[in-house]
Amino acid sequence: MNPSLIPAKWPAPTSVHAYTTTRMGGNSSAPYHSFNLAQHVGDNKQTVEHNRQQLQQQLGLPQAPAWLQQIHGNTAVCIDHSYHSQADASYSQQAKQVCVVLTADCLPLLVCNQQGTEIAAIHAGWRGLANQIITKTIQQLQSSPTQLMVCLGPAISQGYFEVGIEVYQTFIQQQPESIVAFKSNRPQHWLADMYVIAKQQLQQLGIQQIYGGEYCTYSQADLFYSYRREPSTGRMASLIWMD
Numbered sequence: 001m002n003p004s005l006i007p008a009k010w011p012a013p014t015s016v017h018a019y020t021t022t023r024m025g026g027n028s029s030a031p032y033h034s035f036n037l038a039q040h041v042g043d044n045k046q047t048v049e050h051n052r053q054q055l056q057q058q059l060g061l062p063q064a065p066a067w068l069q070q071i072h073g074n075t076a077v078c079i080d081h082s083y084h085s086q087a088d089a090s091y092s093q094q095a096k097q098v099c100v101v102l103t104a105d106c107l108p109l110l111v112c113n114q115q116g117t118e119i120a121a122i123h124a125g126w127r128g129l130a131n132q133i134i135t136k137t138i139q140q141l142q143s144s145p146t147q148l149m150v151c152l153g154p155a156i157s158q159g160y161f162e163v164g165i166e167v168y169q170t171f172i173q174q175q176p177e178s179i180v181a182f183k184s185n186r187p188q189h190w191l192a193d194m195y196v197i198a199k200q201q202l203q204q205l206g207i208q209q210i211y212g213g214e215y216c217t218y219s220q221a222d223l224f225y226s227y228r229r230e231p232s233t234g235r236m237a238s239l240i241w242m243d
Contacts, residue, residue, distance in 0.1 A: 004058070005019050015095075016240065069086045074133045097241060099240050104227045124194070126194065138205050
């Protein structure tokens with residue numbers, strides 16, 4: 001097993017390939033050590049490019065991933081043709097197109113249909129979840145939600161993700177059932193479970209095949225970057241493509 005790569009654990013068609021990187025096995029120096037794939041965090045740009053080339057070689061990618069400029073919004077772009085890179089999700093219906101998102105506590109979601117003809121990658125922090133980035137992306141796909149499966153990649157777990165009353169009220173007002181995703185830990189503060197919120201949103205869309213969600217980027221410091229743990233840090237990539 002390559003320590004810098006975690007394959008998605010889901011019953012996707014054999015034509016679909018999906019991975020999340022770890023922080024291990026790259027070339028970046030502290031505090032980005034070592035497999036940082038983000039160009040916007042202050043790391044040496046040439047080193048990041050070297051890491052990206054290494055990723056492409058390790059996975060045998062058909063072409064360079066379609067890197068995005070993520071803004072915690074709710075825009076999903078199709079990468080099959082020319083596209084605007086300022087977005088928080090991408091999707092494709094063509095072979096050899098590589099959808100990718102970068103995270104370091106936010107939740108990455110990888111999506112494909114049962115036929116292996118459609119894919120997507122979604123970056124969902126609490127703002128993205130509140131802004132309905134999951135719904136906006138799924139609505140762009142041609143497949144019925146019952147034909148889709150989703151793998152939840154590594155994110156910060158509930159035990160380490162404290163939020164204030166603004167975040168709590170935003171979700172409770174939008175999605176009353178999300179109250180089960182919040183645990184009060186001190187006055188006006190809650191521990192939030194992004195995995196639960198994402199699963200609820202997916203299920204509301206009619207998606208039942210949901211996998212992953214077993215990692216914690218904050219507590220598993222040897223494997224993952226975490227912005228909450230170390231504000232100056234790198235980013236992991238979650239990527240998906242079809243043969």
